[in-house]
Amino acid sequence: xxxAFTYLIVGWVLIAVGGGLADVFMITVMLPAxxxxxxxxxxxxxxxxxxxxxxxxxxxxxxEDLHQGAPIGTLTMAYALAFVxxxxxxxxxxxxxxxxxxxxxxxxxxxxxxxxxxILVALAEPLGLRRDALWTALWDARWHCIATAxxxxxxxxxxxxxxxxxxxxxxxAPDGPSPLGAPR
Amino acid sequence: xxxxxxSIQNATIVVxxxxxxxxxxxxxAENPHELSAFDRSVRxxxxxxxxxxxxxxxxxxxxxxxxxxxxxxxxxxxxxxxENRELAQTLRELAELAEENTQLRRALQMRDRTPADMxxxxxxxxxxxxxxxxxxxxxxxGTRFAKPGMAVLSPDGVVxxxxxxxxxxxxxxxxxxxxxxxxxxxxxxxAQGILHGDSEYGCIVDVPKDYEVExxxxxxxxxxxxxxxxxxxxxxxxxxxxxxxxxxRLHVKPEVRFDxxxxxxxxxxxxxxxxxxxxxxxxxSMGLQPIR
Numbered sequence: 001x002x003x004a005f006t007y008l009i010v011g012w013v014l015i016a017v018g019g020g021l022a023d024v025f026m027i028t029v030m031l032p033a034x035x036x037x038x039x040x041x042x043x044x045x046x047x048x049x050x051x052x053x054x055x056x057x058x059x060x061x062x063x064e065d066l067h068q069g070a071p072i073g074t075l076t077m078a079y080a081l082a083f084v085x086x087x088x089x090x091x092x093x094x095x096x097x098x099x100x101x102x103x104x105x106x107x108x109x110x111x112x113x114x115x116x117x118x119i120l121v122a123l124a125e126p127l128g129l130r131r132d133a134l135w136t137a138l139w140d141a142r143w144h145c146i147a148t149a150x151x152x153x154x155x156x157x158x159x160x161x162x163x164x165x166x167x168x169x170x171x172x173a174p175d176g177p178s179p180l181g182a183p184r
Numbered sequence: 185x186x187x188x189x190x191s192i193q194n195a196t197i198v199v200x201x202x203x204x205x206x207x208x209x210x211x212x213a214e215n216p217h218e219l220s221a222f223d224r225s226v227r228x229x230x231x232x233x234x235x236x237x238x239x240x241x242x243x244x245x246x247x248x249x250x251x252x253x254x255x256x257x258x259x260x261x262x263x264x265x266x267e268n269r270e271l272a273q274t275l276r277e278l279a280e281l282a283e284e285n286t287q288l289r290r291a292l293q294m295r296d297r298t299p300a301d302m303x304x305x306x307x308x309x310x311x312x313x314x315x316x317x318x319x320x321x322x323x324x325x326g327t328r329f330a331k332p333g334m335a336v337l338s339p340d341g342v343v344x345x346x347x348x349x350x351x352x353x354x355x356x357x358x359x360x361x362x363x364x365x366x367x368x369x370x371x372x373x374x375a376q377g378i379l380h381g382d383s384e385y386g387c388i389v390d391v392p393k394d395y396e397v398e399x400x401x402x403x404x405x406x407x408x409x410x411x412x413x414x415x416x417x418x419x420x421x422x423x424x425x426x427x428x429x430x431x432x433r434l435h436v437k438p439e440v441r442f443d444x445x446x447x448x449x450x451x452x453x454x455x456x457x458x459x460x461x462x463x464x465x466x467x468x469s470m471g472l473q474p475i476r
Binding site for chain 2: 084
């Protein structure tokens with residue numbers, strides 16, 4: 001439970017930091033989705049049961065909805081579906097080292113963005129959105145993916161250090177990085 | 185494949201959880217512009233956290249911004265300082281030009297006011313007392329234009345008379361010189377007298393006691409000596425001294441600041457007539473005509 005609570009609180013702080021940095025450095029497009037990195041970490045660490053991980057994904061998606069001003073439920077749904085997909089992938093893939101962490105974050109955020117776009121396109125009329133504007137925004141998502149891939153290693157390391165500090169994870173073996181995605 | 189009770193339980197929970205975003209989306213689609221009470225509560229709870237994070241991020245961002253921008257600011261500062269120096273220099277030059285322009289305008293206005301024939305002259309040197317008082321000034325008019333005894337005026341008042349004349353320049357004896365004598369009158373009541381130089385600080389003139397004179401009265405040339413044009417200011421009474429007998433002595437402070445005189449006018453009225461046998465020696469032969 002401490003791990004889940006840590007994911008939620010740190011994820012919330014990271015969401016707020018992302019918004020703050022965007023405000024300070026006046027970045028509008030190339031903003032990292034740190035909560036998606038958290039989502040990826042939850043899925044590939046496989047330390048939490050599926051229902052709890054999904055609940056966290058829904059909570060993070062809901063917080064992102066509130067922060068980004070998206071229609072409430074859009075990112076919640078995208079995060080939930082993406083988490084299901086990532087959990088399925090985590091059963092078959094293991095992540096070791098920063099290149100795979102970056103790649104996994106890149107793919108995760110791409111999935112989230114595609115799902116978000118799909119949801120918004122599907123609900124464009126009731127939500128009062130223009131579909132052509134959505135396609136333009138989807139093309140800009142490439143910067144979103146790159147930025148998220150770049151922040152993935154530090155966020156990943158942050159969680160590892162934090163869990164070691166909170167004594168809910170063993171330190172990595174001296175001969176190599178701790179593999180994530182090992183069979184439960 | 186055996187399906188455990190736990191797996192069924194988990195799948196049920198997952199389906200229920202997945203229904204949450206569906207419900208949220210349905211509510212949003214029905215009313216896209218309004219937050220629910222739960223949304224507002226979450227925002228209220230997260231508000232202080234977000235504010236603190238935003239504030240810290242802003243502080244950190246501004247620190248790095250200052251750090252990284254310092255070099256550029258330094259360059260800009262140096263460039264602006266250099267530009268400022270140049271502009272200050274230009275401003276000083278403009279101020280000098282403005283002052284010179286003002287003096288020239290005043291000199292031209294004086295020329296228009298004065299009926300006598302005059303030629304302009306520029307100050308080229310001064311003799312000063314040990315206390316930095318101007319004792320006499322040197323002008324750039326020599327023997328071809330000036331003669332000893334000619335009156336020298338400035339827009340502010342009487343400067344003095346030409347004393348020694350050399351080839352290319354002349355020395356002017358100031359009104360404060362002990363040898364200087366000028367016919368003057370009190371402007372208010374026409375009380376006439378001869379103004380003597382008293383010291384490097386001022387002059388004196390004795391007038392009859394019949395005339396009431398007060399400090400501040402203007403002393404001007406009377407024109408009696410036929411050297412100075414009538415009515416040109418000389419100075420102001422600073423003290424009235426009652427003498428034994430029927431005279432009173434007026435201590436006069438000159439109107440002209442001799443240390444600030446740049447351009448003066450030499451009055452030609454008192455000059456000897458030019459030698460007609462050698463016309464090339466006169467001012468007109470140099471292209472300079474007396475000014476009326």
